[in-house]
Amino acid sequence: MIAPSDEAGLVAAIEAAAAARTPLTIEGLGSKAGFARPVQTAETLSTRNLTGIPLHAPQELIVSARAGTTLAALEAKLAEAGQHLIAEPPHYAFLGAEAQTVGGIIATNLSGPRRIAWGAMRDHVMGIRAVTGRAEVIRSGGRVLKTSPDSISASCSPAPTARSA
Numbered sequence: 809m810i811a812p813s814d815e816a817g818l819v820a821a822i823e824a825a826a827a828a829r830t831p832l833t834i835e836g837l838g839s840k841a842g843f844a845r846p847v848q849t850a851e852t853l854s855t856r857n858l859t860g861i862p863l864h865a866p867q868e869l870i871v872s873a874r875a876g877t878t879l880a881a882l883e884a885k886l887a888e889a890g891q892h893l894i895a896e897p898p899h900y901a902f903l904g905a906e907a908q909t910v911g912g913i914i915a916t917n918l919s920g921p922r923r924i925a926w927g928a929m930r931d932h933v934m935g936i937r938a939v940t941g942r943a944e945v946i947r948s949g950g951r952v953l954k955t956s957p958d959s960i961s962a963s964c965s966p967a968p969t970a971r972s973a
Contacts, residue, residue: 811853811856815858818855818939822940822942823943830850830851831848832853834852837854839900839908839909840912854876855876862874874911876910893932894932896919914930917930935947935950
């Protein structure tokens, strides 16, 4: 398992895999591995060490969390300011699953019962910073509500999508 602790390590791991034409499975803590068919890859690239909440501005209702940050850590940080995730992503501890990561929750768009009235998890993602399969660091969206949600939704989708304006 490859588990870099920073963006530079993630870029280097993807560059090496691309150069060697090595297929990768991408996961956080693997809590949703049993939800789909198994894939055959040579190596697993985990975001489990890409943790932390570099920004929380409670008055602006903005939080930024790295992909490997656990749901419990994010919820604890928000609770300090009397806040919570409106999309209510479900916890799978009762299934014996490991802790879930923010990256996995956004990738799978896990949302709870408030989804109907207040939107799914990805509806509340205002911006992302990610590394592509070509080891390119990309950004989409931002920290203000004026951004277009279409580009963010497409970037957070597990499969490539194209949307027209």
